[in-house]
Amino acid sequence: MPVTCVIGMHWGDEGKGGIVDTLADNADMVVRCQGGANAGHTVHVGNTTYKFHLLPCGVLRENVQNLIGHGVVVDLEKVLEEIDTLRSHGIDPYGRLFISNRCQVLMPYHKKLDGLSEKLLDKGALGTSRRGIGPCYADKVSYRGIRLADACDADFLRKTLKKNLLVTNALLQHAYGEKPFDLDELVESTTALMTKIKPFLTDGLAMIHKALKADKRILVEGAQGTLLDVDYGTYPFVSASNASVHGVSSGCGIPERKITTIIGVTKAYSTRVGAEAGPFPTEDRGPDAELIRKRGKEYGTTTGRPRQCGWLDLVATRYAVEVNDVDYLAVSLLDVLDVFDTIKVCEAYELDGRRIEAFPAGCAELMRVKPIYRSMPGWKTNITGCKKWEDLPAKALSYLEHIGKFTGAPVKIVRLGPEREQTVRRLGT
C-alpha cells in the first residue's frame, strides 16, 4: 500500500481473488480496471463461496470502497445479477460499490457476435468466454462504443445505437445470416437496466484522485493475466484488454508513478483454459496433470470448462515478472503439490533443437517449444494447516526460494487452501 496492484502472471485463474480478499483487510479501496464478465474470481468465506465476474472482491468487506474502473466493459445484466446475489446473502453493496461512468457498455449484440464468430471458426475458435469481450473492446476502439455516462441519456443512446446498429446489423445479417437487433427494443431494454445501474455510477477518475490525495490505501485487483494481455500476452490467443500492470493507469486513472507495490500471482503449477490451439509450453496430458486438475479443482469459474494443467513454467513467469516489474510473488494452491514425489519446473525451452531462455514474442515459435525441466523433491506432507512461514516443510521452502531466485521476484505470500486463514505471509510482508 498505498497503491498495490495484484496481477496475474499467466493465463488468468492464478488465484488473484483469494489474495485480493486477504489484502483487502488493509485496504480502503479495491479497484478493477481490465476485462469484463470474462473474469472469474472465487472467494470463500466461512461456508459461502462467492463467484465474482465484474464486482471487485472488496465488496465482501464492510469498510472497503469498490470501484469498477473505466477500463472494464460492463455487461449491465451481469453486474445487476451479481449485486442481487450479494443482496440475497444479506450484503448490500450500495454506498460501497461504484462504477465509473466512463466504462463502456457491453451490449447484447457483443455477446451475440462473440458466439457467432467462435461458431464460425469452429475448430479454429479461440475458446473465448463468449461474454462479448472482444467485440465490445473492438467497438470501443472503432469509435462505436457507448459509455455508461452517455447511456444515461436516452436521446444520445438512441442516436448512437442507431449509427452502431447500421454496422452491427449489416454484419449480423450479411455475414452471419442472422436477425438484426431492433433499435426500439434495445433502447428500451438498455434504458430499463440503466435506471437500476444509475445509483452506482460515479466519476471514477475523480474518486481515484480524491483517494490518492487523501493517502487512501488502494488495492488494484487485476483480471486475467499477463499472458492474456493483448500486447504482452500470447497474441492472438489473448483477451482484449491490457491484463498486465500496464492496463492499470489506462483502466482506472491511477498515474503510473503512484503505484507503489506490484504483486505477481502464480499458481504453484500452470494452467490454461479455453484456447485449445493456443500455446501452453508446459501442458501435460498425463497422470501428473490429471492429479493436479483433480486436487486443484481446475475447472473454469466462468465457463466450468476443465483447465489444461502442467508444471510451473518459470520462463513464462520470469517474463511476466519483468513485464510488470513485480516486487514480489504470491504463490497460490501450493498444497495441491503435497502428494508428489517429484515436482518439476520449466527453466528453458527447446526450439528447433536449440536451447532458448527467453519467452518468444510470436505464437508460431511458442507453439513449437518443448519445456526443459528441473526436477525438485516433493515434500509429501499435508501443508494445509501451516500457520506460519516457518511451519512449511524445508522442501516446500526450497521450492519457493527457487521460484524467487529464478524469476527475480521473491515469494512472500503462499496460499495453502481456499480459506482466508490459509494464507501465509513471510515476515515483513
Ligand code: IMP
Ligand atoms: P475472452 O476474454 O472471453 O474474449 O476470451 C479470450 C481468451 O481469454 C480465451 O482463451 C479465454 O479462455 C481467456 N480468458 C478470458 N478471461 C479469462 C479468465 O478470467 N481466466 C482464464 N482465461 C480467461
